[in-house]
Amino acid sequence: MTEPIVVIVGAGPAGVRAAEALAHAGLRPIVLDEAARPGGQIYRQPPGASGRVSTDIYGFDAKKATAIHRVLSDHTDRIDHRPDTLVWNVFGPKLDLLTADGYREQPFDHLILATGAMDRVLPFPGWTLPGVFTLGGAQVALKAQGVSIGRRVALVGAGPLLPLVTHQYAKAGVSVVAALDVTAFGSKLAQAPRMLASAGTLAKGLWYTARNRLRRLDVRYGVRSIRVEGDGRVEALRWRDAAGHEHRVDCDAVGASFGLRPEAQLADLAGCRFVFDVDARQWMPERSAEGRSSVPGIYLAGDGARIGGADVAELQGRRTALALLEDLGRAVDRRELLRLDRGLARQARFRRALDAAYPYPSHLLDAVGDDEIVCRCEGITVGALRQAAHERDAREINRTKAFTRIGMGRCQGRVCGEAAAELLARACDSDLERVGRLRGQAPVKPIPIVVGSGA
């Protein structure tokens, strides 16, 4: 009997732990990853030998990061790790790849998608000015390149990433001139007891907050509005606090994003069924607790299907691999299954509390003016979206895309798609679920026309 071809997309915590479990069961999984070195976004590594110490880069999580990094290099005989490989399409039992050697195909019998997440971006006045980054982008600059996004940096968020990035930037010696959370502090206090489900994570969050406070870097909660000002680049951040008072702070860079969104394009192209999550206000590929998608043979692990964070991703990667092994008829350790399922259930409780602690910042979108750009690739304004909805009957997001070009640029809606759907729902006085989601279309990311494309 020939061994089945098992392919994992993504070498972050979920993909790596899945590969490890499959390798231990005697399979030889193929791990395809867009990055040059494993770790995903959360444990992203500097290129080559940077000489930097992992505790400097990953702080508390240095041990976890190093462990993830080492799994693939410790199993080179049993895990076929292929870095620098973009998976840009999946159709039937075959992946389309772009590698350093050009376009390639990769057939599979079983596929685990561990494609991770990216920042959730919302438009606000000045968000397209040079010098405005996402929080994740600001963090990647620090982790991977050892550089800051600016000298005087203002950070804005609506999730647990904000205190963390604030801490990391301050620790790196950058002047953090403001740390603003657009959600209310009360919602966090209310959820604190439920967050005890993951005491360690809560403690880390509290520690970051305490350290930030020692540096007189209080995160300000309940921020009502933000506006980046500058002539051709970031010069200042103007914001309104919970009491309605205006503030203005000089800065040369802003890191701002509002939670995360799954990078679920490959799941979409693979034909996985999507469901609307009312709390997260996002469409996500359907996934069973064990990691199965709606398509037999295709599995989902980590933030690519539902935001859970790195610890959850590790557990899910392992759990999903065991589900795959079960589907192959292999024996799996029942106690291990029980342990993983308990851990995942505990994490799910923590996550629900965390989601409630950082509710969706609707007030930012309610206030967006017609002149604001929603699709930065194509330069399409919120006013154009509203006009298409009102005058051209574009009440579904793909229709809006067809009429206005929103989501038709280089990012293909990865950046603007969610905000555009939110704004469309408001313009039509409709539910977010009813305006739908942008259909996935290959390529997942831009691919070049090269000589020999057709070879």
Next chain:
Amino acid sequence: MTERLRVDVAIVGGGIAGCAAAVALREAGLTVALLEKALCGAGASGVNFGGVRQQGRNLAELPLARRARPLWDQLNERLGEDVEFEASGHLKLARSDGETAQLERHARDVAEHGLRLELLGAAALRAELPWLGHDVVGASLCAEDGHANPRLVGPAFARLARRLGADVREHAAVLSAMRGGDEFETRTADLAVHSRYLVNCAGIGAGRIAAAFGEDVPLQPLVPNMLVTEPLPFFISRSIGVCGGGIYLRQIARGNAILGGGGGWGDADSNHSRPLTGSSLAAMANAIAIVPALAGAHVIRSWTGIDGKMPDLIPVIGRSRTTPNLIHAFGFSGHGFQLGPVVGEIIAELVTQGRSVSPLEPFSIDRFANAAPASQPIDVGIEE
């Protein structure tokens, strides 16, 4: 609960032809209901290349294409919005002496229909378009051809039809159509439309409706394979096709280059379609051969859709041979976009006068019942 409608004309299919027919019929004073299975203009009418092209067509289609062409000049005004029509000129490229001879022959043939083509030799071509690849040895230019945005035209016709009083129903898939007494009854899941006339312009779904009236047609799915690049500095000033098909491309004012060639995968029953990687990569390679400067440009999206194709690559347009007051217009075989507005007018003529001023004999539905097809295409040009 079933809603009942009574109208003069029921139209099945909300592509450009169906929506334009709804407009023309309302202007003729008839009551109209249009049933579209998904969204108007989102099927083959909305996913094609967007070519507004006369040259390279089967000669039987030329009278229709000639009549359609002036309609495009007036379309923005008529529809009340910009559908991005540009008379950029269309170039059909030859890459061999045989193909050059083919272009010369075609230029003589279409001249009889009043269409003037300009034949360009290698030197003249290179002087005007220095960015063309070296494989190209000649071309035929149709200066009045061009392109428009297919995503906009169908929906704009649908909205005009609504403004004129047509009852346009979207997400209304037709489950059955029959004739009893002097009228048709066309049913969706929750609607029964009673009408004196029935118009079948349901694209790939039209075969099923024709069959319901005893007219079996050899309609097959045609699935174009389309790609678009990121915006590039504008330089591809003409819409471009090649003899023999295989690749066609244009660049829009925004800067994106749109390329098509080969076929995708499509399943007409489930209405699902996908681009095929082999076709996409071949189109990229073929595009570089014609326009080398496209090398390195990023493709940001691919798409397909499902059109209906007839064996002789020309449509069925005309009255049913089995059923009074049933009118067909389908099977545009990948090049119906330019014809759409005029087909709407022709449908209205067939309803109101029983005949059209345009010659429709080549498009009769019973041509496959006889031995030989009416005419052969000069090209395997599914280019739109």
